[in-house]
Amino acid sequence: MKTVVALGGEGIGPEVVDATCELLVASGMPVTVLTPPHGAAAQASHGSPLPDDTRRACETADGVLFGAAGGPPSSAVVTWLRWAKGTYASVRPVKHYPGSSSPLARPDGIDYVIIRELSEGLYPGREGDLADLARAMPELKDKVGTRVADYGPGRFAAKVVTRAGAERVAKFACELARRRKARGAPGKLTCITKSNVLPQSDGLFQQIVAEMVKRDYPELAHEHFYVDDGARRLVRFPQQMDVVLTMNLYGDILSDLGAETAGGLGMAPSGCFRDGWAYFESVHGSAPDIAGRGIANPTGTILSAAMMLDHMGLTAEARQLEAGVARVYRDGKALTADQGGKASTKEFTRAVLDAYRAQ
Numbered sequence: 459m460k461t462v463v464a465l466g467g468e469g470i471g472p473e474v475v476d477a478t479c480e481l482l483v484a485s486g487m488p489v490t491v492l493t494p495p496h497g498a499a500a501q502a503s504h505g506s507p508l509p510d511d512t513r514r515a516c517e518t519a520d521g522v523l524f525g526a527a528g529g530p531p532s533s534a535v536v537t538w539l540r541w542a543k544g545t546y547a548s549v550r551p552v553k554h555y556p557g558s559s560s561p562l563a564r565p566d567g568i569d570y571v572i573i574r575e576l577s578e579g580l581y582p583g584r585e586g587d588l589a590d591l592a593r594a595m596p597e598l599k600d601k602v603g604t605r606v607a608d609y610g611p612g613r614f615a616a617k618v619v620t621r622a623g624a625e626r627v628a629k630f631a632c633e634l635a636r637r638r639k640a641r642g643a644p645g646k647l648t649c650i651t652k653s654n655v656l657p658q659s660d661g662l663f664q665q666i667v668a669e670m671v672k673r674d675y676p677e678l679a680h681e682h683f684y685v686d687d688g689a690r691r692l693v694r695f696p697q698q699m700d701v702v703l704t705m706n707l708y709g710d711i712l713s714d715l716g717a718e719t720a721g722g723l724g725m726a727p728s729g730c731f732r733d734g735w736a737y738f739e740s741v742h743g744s745a746p747d748i749a750g751r752g753i754a755n756p757t758g759t760i761l762s763a764a765m766m767l768d769h770m771g772l773t774a775e776a777r778q779l780e781a782g783v784a785r786v787y788r789d790g791k792a793l794t795a796d797q798g799g800k801a802s803t804k805e806f807t808r809a810v811l812d813a814y815r816a817q
């Protein structure tokens with residue numbers, strides 16, 4: 459029996475996580491689901507959004523499934539799961555399931571993975587006052603030669619790329635591309651940066667990725683696009699992508715874009731990894747506009763659970779669950795409102811359970 463810790467978080471998070479967990483249990487998989495206190499409720503009852511016992515439960519479980527973060531209590535949960543635990547690779551499959559509502563005329567065959575570097579870049583939020591930066595680095599100049607000290611009052615944000623950080627996520631991406639190639643994918647790594655504008659930071663990332671593919675993974679094809687061109691290509695030529703590796707903030711944006719092209723934000727799953735630790739969550743956020751109405755699409759969370767099952771070694775169950783989701787979209791009878799249907803979260807989930815059993 460495997461143990462899963464489910465943390466719903468906020469907004470639609472609890473609705474889609476509860477539905478997914480009911481499905482896992484009802485399906486008869488060898489899985490026990492624990493729902494320890496967290497977020498606002500734990501803040502009220504335990505004085506902490508993530509009590510020690512909840513952390514320990516996550517650390518000892520075989521899998522961790524998170525819903526969505528909203529305000530400070532649930533943000534503290536994801537801050538721990540993601541940043542404090544040192545995950546550095548967010549794996550975000552972008553796959554079209556026929557029957558889902560893509561805005562593209564020809565979405566068939568979209569099946570690639572975005573890997574978002576999760577620990578560096580701009581996202582960790584090292585911001586400050588420009589006057590402090592000017593004091594620390596009085597000779598720092600921009601491209602036209604103006605010193606930061608001469609800008610006047612303002613703020614700055616620091617983008618960080620380390621050699622070690624870029625190498626570990628590049629290796630992660632190459633290994634994934636290699637595994638996908640063994641299963642019939644083209645075996646291509648697409649790196650996306652803005653190295654023409656940021657040759658030192660983005661340039662280092664691009665260079666490390668290119669060198670690693672050439673040196674250690676000669677069987678993989680490799681290409682690089684600037685992020686503006688990359689965004690265009692993800693819309694225009696999504697079927698040409700296999701594994702797309704990009705930096706933290708670009709990955710945040712491009713994975714929402716990719717999710718929409720494939721069928722909708724509510725369908726996109728993810729897993730966040732570091733060596734020896736992973737947790738799984740849908741790409742979407744707390745969607746406060748539809749929270750509490752029972753109409754959220756749980757597909758992103760169900761597919762995140764499938765990724766989690768795969769990670770836990772329940773590979774057959776993971777495949778069967780994904781096949782169940784695909785079948786519900788193909789049938790088109792129990793789709794949620796974001797997909798043009800009338801089904802509630804629970805009705806959709808019930809249809810996936812029936813399709814899972816029918817596989």
Ligand code: ATP
Nearest residue numbers: 527528723724742743744745746747754755756796
């Ligand atoms: P947050 O700030 O927590 O990221 P947000 O509202 O900015 O939340 P998302 O929660 O990612 O962004 O969602 C954006 C919109 O997409 C939502 O307002 C909602 O209309 C739609 N959406 C997102 N997820 C789903 C879903 N699972 N089912 C249906 N619609 C969804």
